[in-house]
Structures are given as structure tokens and as C-alpha cells.
Amino acid sequence: MDSDIVMVDDKGKRLDGRKADELRPMKIEAGVLPNADGSAYLEIGKNKVLVAVYGPRECHPRHLQNPTKAIVQCKYNMQSYSVGDRKRPGPDRRSQEISKIISEALEAVIQVELFPRASIDVYIEILQANAGTRCAGLTAASVALADAGIPMRDLIPSVAVGKANGHLLLDLNKEEDNYGEADLPLAIIPKTNEVVLLQMDGHLTREEFDTAMKMGVTACHEIYEMQKDALRRRYSVAAEEEQEVDE
Amino acid sequence: MENMNERPKREVVVPGDLLDDKGLRPGSGTYVLDGNVYSSLLGVKSIRSNYVNVIPLSGRYLPQTADTVVGTIIDIGPSNWLVDINAPYPAPLHVNEVPWRVEFGDTARFLKVGDIIMAKILMMDETNKIQVTMNESGMRKLQGGHVIKISYSKVPRVIGKGGSMIQMIKSITDCRIFVGQNGVIWIEGELDNVLVAAKAIKMIDEEAQSSNLTERVKEYMEKTLPAVERADDQE
Numbered sequence: 001m002d003s004d005i006v007m008v009d010d011k012g013k014r015l016d017g018r019k020a021d022e023l024r025p026m027k028i029e030a031g032v033l034p035n036a037d038g039s040a041y042l043e044i045g046k047n048k049v050l051v052a053v054y055g056p057r058e059c060h061p062r063h064l065q066n067p068t069k070a071i072v073q074c075k076y077n078m079q080s081y082s083v084g085d086r087k088r089p090g091p092d093r094r095s096q097e098i099s100k101i102i103s104e105a106l107e108a109v110i111q112v113e114l115f116p117r118a119s120i121d122v123y124i125e126i127l128q129a130n131a132g133t134r135c136a137g138l139t140a141a142s143v144a145l146a147d148a149g150i151p152m153r154d155l156i157p158s159v160a161v162g163k164a165n166g167h168l169l170l171d172l173n174k175e176e177d178n179y180g181e182a183d184l185p186l187a188i189i190p191k192t193n194e195v196v197l198l199q200m201d202g203h204l205t206r207e208e209f210d211t212a213m214k215m216g217v218t219a220c221h222e223i224y225e226m227q228k229d230a231l232r233r234r235y236s237v238a239a240e241e242e243q244e245v246d247e
Numbered sequence: 248m249e250n251m252n253e254r255p256k257r258e259v260v261v262p263g264d265l266l267d268d269k270g271l272r273p274g275s276g277t278y279v280l281d282g283n284v285y286s287s288l289l290g291v292k293s294i295r296s297n298y299v300n301v302i303p304l305s306g307r308y309l310p311q312t313a314d315t316v317v318g319t320i321i322d323i324g325p326s327n328w329l330v331d332i333n334a335p336y337p338a339p340l341h342v343n344e345v346p347w348r349v350e351f352g353d354t355a356r357f358l359k360v361g362d363i364i365m366a367k368i369l370m371m372d373e374t375n376k377i378q379v380t381m382n383e384s385g386m387r388k389l390q391g392g393h394v395i396k397i398s399y400s401k402v403p404r405v406i407g408k409g410g411s412m413i414q415m416i417k418s419i420t421d422c423r424i425f426v427g428q429n430g431v432i433w434i435e436g437e438l439d440n441v442l443v444a445a446k447a448i449k450m451i452d453e454e455a456q457s458s459n460l461t462e463r464v465k466e467y468m469e470k471t472l473p474a475v476e477r478a479d480d481q482e
Contacts, residue, residue, distance in 0.1 A: 038305065055307070055335065056307060058335065109262075111287055116374055117336070117374075117375070118335045118375075146261055146262050147305065148305060148306065149290075149305035150306065151262070151276065151278075151287040152262045153287060154262055154285075155261065155262055155263055190263070191263055228261045231261045231289055232259050232261065235289075
């Protein structure tokens with residue numbers, strides 16, 4: 001996969017002017033869809049992601065119900081206009097995989113045991129893609145879940161670290177991802193630093209992997225603050241008095 | 248709405264926020280990790296008699312025994328109805344729990360799909376199976392009227408202290424209003440008045456956190472109501 005594109009110049013600047021350990025500019029907004037129980041909109045670099053959450057609600061079809069806990073059903077979907085060449089709409093191998101790993105990551109923080117037989121449905125729509133959409137989707141999904149009032153132990157921030165031209169780079173953009181040597185998306189529970197999602201595409205040495213993990217975890221904590229800020233902003237009106245029920 | 252007794256400062260918390268590490272007990276909307284209490288919800292922190300609670304700002308209604316709720320019939324069985332009460336699960340209403348004598352299979356003659364009823368939560372067991380009853384005073388089928396939904400955690404605000412807020416809305420708009428603990432509200436009256444009442448309640452839902460709400464809601468209704476007769480600016 002050698003190319004003559006210079007990913008990192010001699011000043012340590014990347015194609016889009018970022019430093020190696022710098023995130024793309026990020027924006028999160030919670031509660032953007034009134035018809036969903038909870039929702040979030042996220043932009044990171046050129047990625048645009050919209051997430052809607054429904055539930056907990058009775059799970060259909062019945063045979064998917066779990067009598068001891070709620071199940072998390074996630075649907076990751078890329079709009080046909082989200083990428084340069086039109087993407088053939090509908091579920092494919094890639095989106096099924098991403099839906100599955102995101103469901104499993106979310107299930108690790110949601111207090112699913114509170115809602116036996118129920119299902120919590122998460123719909124992730126990628127409106128515009130520029131590498132790192134699974135991480136963007138997961139980050140936005142956990143904000144949407146909190147917005148839906150679903151009890152969970154923590155939020156999940158997620159980011160990818162990769163390697164291009166021999167440099168470890170945080171939060172790859174599309175060029176770096178396409179012409180790079182490795183991509184390592186990861187997601188953590190910030191309170192305990194537990195890893196809830198980790199994939200690797202390409203090759204990294206053991207040392208590179210360790211450094212990449214460290215970069216990713218640091219960046220996740222940065223994203224975590226933005227997630228919390230987005231949720232707080234939604235209810236920024238000075239919190240005040242609430243009455244006791246009398247009727 | 249001045250309050251003299253000590254009011255702990257209220258702050259918005261998000262899931263994972265540390266609520267207490269000094270031995271307060273975990274209340275609703277919280278969980279314990281390594282002896283510290285953390286929030287599990289997006290809500291408002293409140294401390295009451297040694298318990299830290301998080302009052303949710305959104306979410307599905309979780310039924311509590313003896314709550315009065317407003318529900319919609321969504322399905323009919325030969326000996327029961329299924330009622331949607333905005334909870335995670337539909338609530339069955341058995342024929343023994345209605346004030347009428349219903350023959351087996353004759354359920355559809357009494358309540359049809361889409362009918363609105365007032366019911367009481369009979370119980371919710373540990374597997375979250377809900378049962379509702381209409382065999383209580385005041386429980387009945389609600390004929391006509393309009394239904395609006397708000398977040399269930401805002402219901403205390405809509406009712407107000409000792410019912411002050413809801414009484415005010417009722418008297419100004421001259422509507423009959425029932426507020427279910429599940430956040431479903433039934434309003435009946437002149438259409439224009441209903442719209443004003445609904446708007447006022449939505450206003451409470453959106454601005455539940457702010458102060459002087461009663462006055463502002465009153466002001467809004469008194470300003471809008473006389474105008475309603477002349478020009479119809481509602482959509």
C-alpha cells in the first residue's frame with residue numbers, strides 16, 4: 001500500500017494541518033429529534049452522524065426477548081449519499097458487523113437488568129462519512145441513550161488511532177485511512193478504563209500498539225468531556241425547585 | 248414560590264457523574280461502585296434524608312403501585328384489554344378489574360381499541376409485569392377530550408404544590424383535566440380553551456426547571472384566551 005502522498009510533513013503536520021495526536025474538530029448536540037425518545041447529532045471533521053433511541057419497549061419479535069434483561073438492538077446505516085461513490089442502500093456485511101459491535105459495547109454500560117423482556121433500539125444514520133464513522137456512531141449513540149433517560153453506568157467515548165507513512169496518528173481522516181497501514185478503533189468506559197470495543201485493521205508492532213492505545217485512551221477522555229457538556233447544555237436552564245406530589 | 252426550608256442546590260448530572268463519596272445512601276437513579284455513589288441517569292441531583300437521588304429529566308414511566316394513570320386501549324383479548332400507559336411494557340386490564348359485568352369474549356363491547364381510560368396501577372412485580380385496575384373510585388372511561396403527553400418526571404410540576412398549578416389552568420381555561428402519573432394528560436372543553444391549556448402544559452414541560460413558572464403560565468393563558476375568540480392564530 002505504498003503511495004507517494006506525504007501523510008506527515010517534516011514539521012509533524014498532517015494533510016489537514018493537525019498534529020499527530022490531535023482530534024478533528026467535534027460538535028455534539030443532544031435531543032435533536034422530538035419524535036424519538038432520545039437523540040443526538042454529532043460532527044467530527046467531515047463525519048455527520050444522527051442517532052435516535054427508542055425504548056425500553058416491549059421486544060418484538062417475541063423470541064428475541066430475554067426474561068432476565070433488556071436487549072440492545074442497534075442499526076448502523078450509511079445513507080447512499082454519505083460517501084463519494086453512491087453506496088448501495090441497505091444492510092451489508094460491514095454495517096451488520098458494526099451494528100453488532102456497537103450493540104455489545106452499549107450493552108456493557110446500560111443497566112439492562114432493570115428492564116427484563118424489553119428492547120432498547122438504537123438507530124445510527126451516517127449522513128456523511130470520512131473515516132471513523134463507527135467511533136462517531138458509538139460516541140453519539142451513548143449521548144442519545146442518556147438523553148432518552150435510559151439508566152447507564154457511564155457514557156462511552158470512542159476514537160480510532162491509525163498508522164500512516166510510519167507515523168501513529170489519532171483520529172484518521174479518509175486519506176490517512178485509505179493510504180495508511182493500520183486502523184485501530186477503540187472505545188472505553190472512562191471511569192474504569194475498561195475497553196468495550198477494539199478492532200484492528202492492518203499491522204502494528206507490539207510497541208506501536210501500546211502507544212496507539214495510550215493515545216486513544218487519552219483522546220477518549222477528551223471526547224468524554226464533550227459528551228457530558230452536550231448533555232448538560234441541553235438542560236442548561238438553571239435547575240430549580242421541584243414540587244412534592246400532592247394529588 | 249418562596250421556600251424557607253433548606254433547599255439543597257440542584258445540579259444537572261449525567262450518567263457516570265460522582266454524586267457522593269461521604270457515605271450518603273444510594274437512592275433512585277444511582278449506582279454504587281467502590282463505595283462511591285454515581286448517577287446512572289441524566290437528571291437533577293437531589294439529597295433527601297441521607298439518600299442521594301437523581302430525578303430524571305426524560306425517560307419512560309416506571310409504574311408505581313397505586314399511581315393513577317391515563318392509558319389508551321391498544322389490544323383486546325377475550326378476557327382482558329391491553330393498555331398503553333407509556334411504560335416499557337403494555338399493561339393488561341383484566342375483566343375482573345373493571346366496574347362492569349363482562350361476559351367472556353364480550354370485551355370489545357365495553358372498551359374498544361383507541362379508547363382512553365383512567366386506571367390505577369394494581370401492581371408491578373419483580374419481573375416488571377404490570378397490572379392495572381378500574382375498580383377504584385374515580386376510575387373510568389374518558390369520553391371525548393384530547394390527550395397530550397409530557398415527560399412523567401414533570402408531572403409534579405404540572406400539578407403544582409397542593410394542586411395549585413393544575414387548579415389554576417382548570418379555572419382559567421374552564422377545561423376538565425386529568426393528569427396521569429405517567430405523563431399522559433386528558434383535557435376536555437371548548438376547543439380553543441383546550442389548545443391554550445395544552446400549550447400551557449407543554450410550556451411547563453419545557454420550562455420545568457425555571458422559577459416563577461406559575462406566574463408566567465398564568466400570564467400566558469390570560470394573554471391568549473381573550474384573543475382566541477377574535478383571531479385564531481393557533482395552527
